[in-house]
Amino acid sequence: MRKTLLVLSLLSLLAFVACGKDPLEEALEKRAGGGGGDVATGPALTATLKGKITFEGTPPTPKKISTSSDPGCKNPNLVSEEFVVSDGGLENVIVYVSGGDIAGKRFPVSKDVVTLSQEGCHYIPHALTLQVGQPLRIVNNDDTAHNVHAWAMINPAFNESQSSKGVENTHTFEKEEVLLPVRCDVHNWMNSFIGVFSHPLHTVSKKGGAYEMKLPAGTYMVTAEHETLGKQEMMVTVAENGSADLNFTFKPKA
Amino acid sequence: MSRNASVAGSLHEEGENIGLHRFALFTACSTAFLIFVGGMVTSHQAGLSVPDWPTSYGWNMFTFPPSKWVGGIFYEHGHRLVASFVGFLTVILASWAWLRESRLWLRLLSLGALVAVITQGILGGLTVKYLLPTSISMTHACLAQTFFCLTIALTFFTSPTWKHGLPRVHDGHKGLALPTVCALTTGAVYLQLLLGAWMRHTQSGLAIPDFPLAFGRIIPAFANYHVAIHFAHRVGAVVVTAAIIWTFSRLVRMHRKDRLLIGPAAVMLVLLCIQLTLGAFTIWTEKSPFITSMHVATGALILGASFLLTLRAFSMVVREKAWQ
Numbered sequence: 314m315r316k317t318l319l320v321l322s323l324l325s326l327l328a329f330v331a332c333g334k335d336p337l338e339e340a341l342e343k344r345a346g347g348g349g350g351d352v353a354t355g356p357a358l359t360a361t362l363k364g365k366i367t368f369e370g371t372p373p374t375p376k377k378i379s380t381s382s383d384p385g386c387k388n389p390n391l392v393s394e395e396f397v398v399s400d401g402g403l404e405n406v407i408v409y410v411s412g413g414d415i416a417g418k419r420f421p422v423s424k425d426v427v428t429l430s431q432e433g434c435h436y437i438p439h440a441l442t443l444q445v446g447q448p449l450r451i452v453n454n455d456d457t458a459h460n461v462h463a464w465a466m467i468n469p470a471f472n473e474s475q476s477s478k479g480v481e482n483t484h485t486f487e488k489e490e491v492l493l494p495v496r497c498d499v500h501n502w503m504n505s506f507i508g509v510f511s512h513p514l515h516t517v518s519k520k521g522g523a524y525e526m527k528l529p530a531g532t533y534m535v536t537a538e539h540e541t542l543g544k545q546e547m548m549v550t551v552a553e554n555g556s557a558d559l560n561f562t563f564k565p566k567a
Numbered sequence: 568m569s570r571n572a573s574v575a576g577s578l579h580e581e582g583e584n585i586g587l588h589r590f591a592l593f594t595a596c597s598t599a600f601l602i603f604v605g606g607m608v609t610s611h612q613a614g615l616s617v618p619d620w621p622t623s624y625g626w627n628m629f630t631f632p633p634s635k636w637v638g639g640i641f642y643e644h645g646h647r648l649v650a651s652f653v654g655f656l657t658v659i660l661a662s663w664a665w666l667r668e669s670r671l672w673l674r675l676l677s678l679g680a681l682v683a684v685i686t687q688g689i690l691g692g693l694t695v696k697y698l699l700p701t702s703i704s705m706t707h708a709c710l711a712q713t714f715f716c717l718t719i720a721l722t723f724f725t726s727p728t729w730k731h732g733l734p735r736v737h738d739g740h741k742g743l744a745l746p747t748v749c750a751l752t753t754g755a756v757y758l759q760l761l762l763g764a765w766m767r768h769t770q771s772g773l774a775i776p777d778f779p780l781a782f783g784r785i786i787p788a789f790a791n792y793h794v795a796i797h798f799a800h801r802v803g804a805v806v807v808t809a810a811i812i813w814t815f816s817r818l819v820r821m822h823r824k825d826r827l828l829i830g831p832a833a834v835m836l837v838l839l840c841i842q843l844t845l846g847a848f849t850i851w852t853e854k855s856p857f858i859t860s861m862h863v864a865t866g867a868l869i870l871g872a873s874f875l876l877t878l879r880a881f882s883m884v885v886r887e888k889a890w891q
Contacts, residue, residue: 383637457637460618462698470698472615476624476635498616499638 355420358513358527360551364559366406366522366537372398373565378502380434385457386500388433393502395541396565397439402522403563405440407491407508407538409515411546414531420512422446426483429495429505431459431475436495436505440540442515443507445486451495452481459503464494468509472498491538506540530555537561587663588725594656595718595871601649602711602867606860608646609767613639614704620695623647650688657684660721673724680717687714701768708764712757715867716874723878728827736825738884740817745828745884748817749877752810756870759803762796763866771796772859778850804846811839811869814876827883831876838869 375392397404427443429436432454443449451461453475461482462472467490473482486493486509497503508515514533516526530553538544542563551557608614616639617623623631623644628651636644657680664677690707697703723729738745766772774793781787781798789795818825818832845862852858 382641385637458624458635458640460616462615462618472618472698474618474624498613498643499640501612501639 355513356418356529358529359554360528360530361525361556362528362533362535362549362551362559363523363525363556364408364561366403366408366518366524367401367560367562368396368398368403368522369562369564371565372396380500383434383457383500385455386434387456388435391433391435391502394435394439398522400521402518402520403539403542404518404520404522405438405506405540406518406522406524406561406563407440407442407506407515408518408524408526408561409442409491409508409510409536409538410512410528410533411536412534413548414529414533415512415514418512418529420444423513424448426450428452429507430454431461431497431503434459434497434500435503438505438517440506440517441508442517443486443509444513445489445509445511447485449484449486449507450481451475451484453478458499459497460499462496462498463507464496465490466493468493492540494540504540508538535559537563539563542566584667584725585727587660587667588722588727590656590660590663591718591722591725594653594660595715595722597649597653597656598711598715598718599864599867599871601646601653602715603860603864604642604646604649605708605711606863607856608642609863610854610856610859611639611642613642614699615695616640616643617647618695620692647691650691654684654688657681657718660718664721664725668725670724673721676717676724677721680714680721683710683714683717687711699768701765704768705761705764708768709761712760712867712870715871719871719874720878723875729882733827733879733883734825735885736822736828736883738821740821745817745822746877746880748814749873749880752807752814753870753873753877755803755807755810756866756873759800759807760866760870762800762803763863766796766800767863769793769796772849772854773797775801776850776853778847804843807869808839808843811835811873814873825883827879828876831872831879835869835872835876838865838872841865842869 373396375394375396378391378393380386380388380391394405423444424447426448427441428450429438429441430452431437434455434457453459456478458474458476460472460474463470463484465471465486467488468486471484475482489509489511491508491510493507493509495505495507508517514526514528516524518524518537528551530551532548532550534546535549536544536546542565545561545563547559547561549557549559619625621628623640624635626632628644628647631644661677661681665674668674668677687707687710690703690710694700694703694707743751766774769792771793774791774797775781775787777783781794781801787794787798789798815832815836818829822828842862842865845858845865848855848858849862
């Protein structure tokens with residue numbers, strides 16, 4: 314009898330280990346949406362939202378950055394990336410779904426690795442987005458040391474050294490946080506901004522201020538957020554397999 | 568005769584240790600330089616440029632190659648090295664005092680300085696480990712000033728001036744006793760340095776971007792706590808200015824011939840003028856790191872001068888009743 318019980322207990326334990334989910338994975342899945350739906354595939358992203366982030370007025374002249382304090386930077390033409398304006402469009406604006414029909418939808422966590430590179434003593438890209446639980450790879454591609462300092466307020470902050478070329482670290486974030494600055498204290502001009510979301514409906518404006526993202530049909534609150542110019546919100550409706558344009562305009566602060 | 572004067576008199580017979588005094592003076596000067604270097608770290612926002620502690624990028628602090636001292640690392644690692652040097656000086660100073668000094672209270676004072684410098688080192692490490700929390704960073708900044716005062720006290724108490732017996736001076740003023748005036752001024756300067764540390768470590772240094780006005784007004788609208796902290800530091804500057812002028816004018820009126828008292832007071836007044844100018848230029852240059860660090864260091868020097876004056880006043884000044 315005792316032997317039978319022992320065997321049954323072991324089998325139960327094996328079954329639990331084999332079928333049970335990693336508690337962290339489970340927590341991330343919960344945060345990845347909330348309501349019903351198949352989290353393995355998520356709602357089909359059949360609609361397209363695109364538009365332009367316009368910068369109104371004369372863009373500020375990019376500030377020249379002296380990298381003379383570190384010969385390893387090898388980037389004499391570095392300029393500030395606070396306002397990158399091309400063809401009248403503002404780059405590095407994080408655009409994301411912040412409300413509306415997103416409620417109750419569950420999305421799988423993307424396994425695609427997002428890379429933040431340190432090259433010529435500046436971050437590439439300057440702004441990026443990723444999902445809660447999605448891996449962020451931070452790599453030093455410079456012939457000098459960097460420290461990677463995430464000034465997180467909601468997620469745990471971290472500060473780690475990357476003493477030489479080729480050193481890399483990978484992080485995941487457990488909670489939504491926009492904007493999460495990443496800075497280098499060795500080169501105090503270096504900064505990058507991250508948006509962490511519980512869903513995949515986010516992107517960053519590129520050349521000409523253009524952005525595009527795929528999303529399920531529905532009516533959404535969309536937010537465009539810039540590191541210094543703040544954020545704007547607009548509602549938009551997109552149909553199944555349809556496309557919608559949504560443009561934002563940012564003005565320099567008085 | 569006051570108690571302090573009698574203590575000073577009795578020490579006259581104890582012989583001198585001029586070497587210890589000079590070493591204490593050297594430690595005090597090194598500490599002033601260390602405060603400047605610490606200011607450079609904050610001014611260059613380099614406090615976390617070396618993420619590990621007590622190692623530097625995995626290296627032993629003392630073997631970290633100079634070729635890697637680039638950007639903010641130069642300031643942060645340099646600060647660690649200068650701090651280690653001051654710590655080393657303090658170990659020697661305390662050992663020296665413990666072995667050669669007959670005055671128990673002075674030996675205990677040197678031990679206090681040693682405890683302070685060790686605590687300061689640990690706090691420095693904690694600021695790195697916990698990513699510059701304001702409370703620890705502020706404590707680190709304030710303990711630096713306290714430690715500087717301890718080195719000044721050790722310099723003063725080991726000086727031949729103290730050991731030979733300080734001259735006693737008569738304070739016939741009807742109001743507050745001169746030592747009390749000096750102590751109040753020192754307290755005001757210390758509080759002002761605390762406010763300055765609070766301002767620096769909450770990134771409020773340019774919360775009011777214009778000077779001498781504040782957003783074009785005398786009293787600004789307190790839109791956020793940064794403005795409030797910054798403005799408090801400006802009000803503190805007015806209070807400290809008034810306190811120093813009050814102390815100096817009192818000395819000029821009643822003790823102008825007492826070189827040991829008027830000397831540090833005059834130094835304090837000159838430093839105040841420099842400090843106010845540096846404060847203005849800190850704003851006008853949008854916190855140029857060198858100017859800002861000089862402002863921090865000059866603040867420490869004012870505290871040092873005021874503290875020395877206070878020590879001397881307590882040691883020398885005899886109230887009218889005691890004099891009679």
